[in-house]
């Protein structure tokens with residue numbers, strides 16, 4: 001049995017706890033939560049030992065895997081303490097607040113030969129997994145552009161970071177993952193409208209090393225939740241709805257009829273629209289299952305600490321571009337460097 005703990009039983013932490021308590025071969029062993037009412041509610045629901053601090057939990061319990069689901073500003077000290085206690089760690093996104101903190105976690109995990117993974121949950125969305133398979137098979141031909149829209153109502157409890165760190169990090173990881181390429185140039189505009197301290201809207205254009213253009217449209221200002229990805233390429237357009245896990249392919253009829261003789265290719269014509277079969281599943285369940293499987297196998301996790309660091313680095317560059325009102329060129333650095 002793998003003994004799991006969750007540190008921070010708030011909005012997302014309670015789902016981590018529920019899933020560990022249901023995963024085969026895993027025992028939810030303990031929880032840490034300083035808020036008295038939340039701690040008591042969690043103790044009643046999960047019937048496991050609960051602690052007010054992560055320090056108390058890590059001193060008292062023998063734990064194999066930990067989810068760090070505290071507010072972003074606390075990811076670093078809590079994840080570091082868990083690694084130093086010998087636990088494999090899944091830290092929620094963004095990995096940490098600064099690159100130096102991310103580097104310290106990555107080095108600590110490597111030195112102790114422990115797994116460190118980051119909660120970039122959309123990698124585990126079944127519609128994304130199906131899309132990734134189809135892109136790898138060349139179904140879209142050359143990719144021209146990716147547009148990501150992540151629009152939300154205002155999140156009253158996110159106080160410590162802005163929308164770039166909170167939401168854009170999801171899409172930055174997704175685009176790197178789907179394109180298999182790094183950003184070489186970017187420009188961002190942000191604005192602060194309702195948030196007391198941080199930006200709540202981002203519009204950005206990215207250029208990837210493989211030539212693809214990325215467009216990000218992200219905010220906390222839209223009264224409905226939109227989570228959508230569109231990839232346009234030679235053979236048409238893929239469209240993913242992350243929420244409903246629907247995947248569509250809008251076929252370019254010209255590409256379909258002239259594919260073998262692309263020299264004759266003339267343009268784009270509306271062809272079939274196909275709704276592709278996706279077997280739906282809870283992304284967080286898939287994520288935690290993959291984390292535990294990587295720990296068991298001693299294999300690298302699907303999302304590495306370096307991936308988390310790269311999403312954080314790019315989010316920082318978006319903020320820098322917006323602040324300087326400038327295009328940031330010459331950025332290509334792989335996640336491994």
Ligand SMILES: NC(=O)c1ccc[n+]([C@@H]2O[C@H](COP(=O)([O-])OP(=O)(O)OC[C@H]3O[C@@H](n4cnc5c(N)ncnc54)[C@H](O)[C@@H]3O)[C@@H](O)[C@H]2O)c1
Nearest residue numbers: 007008009010011012032033035054069070071072092093
């Ligand atoms: N992957 C996703 O889709 C996703 C979704 C939501 C949140 N998140 C991330 O998860 C993290 C938590 O977000 P949230 O919305 O659940 O926040 P939240 O404020 O609802 O929950 C955080 C909890 O951590 C507790 N906490 C604070 N310090 C602690 C400590 N030292 N030890 C134990 N618990 C402590 C707080 O009391 C609170 O209950 C953030 O970094 C956020 O970016 C990721």
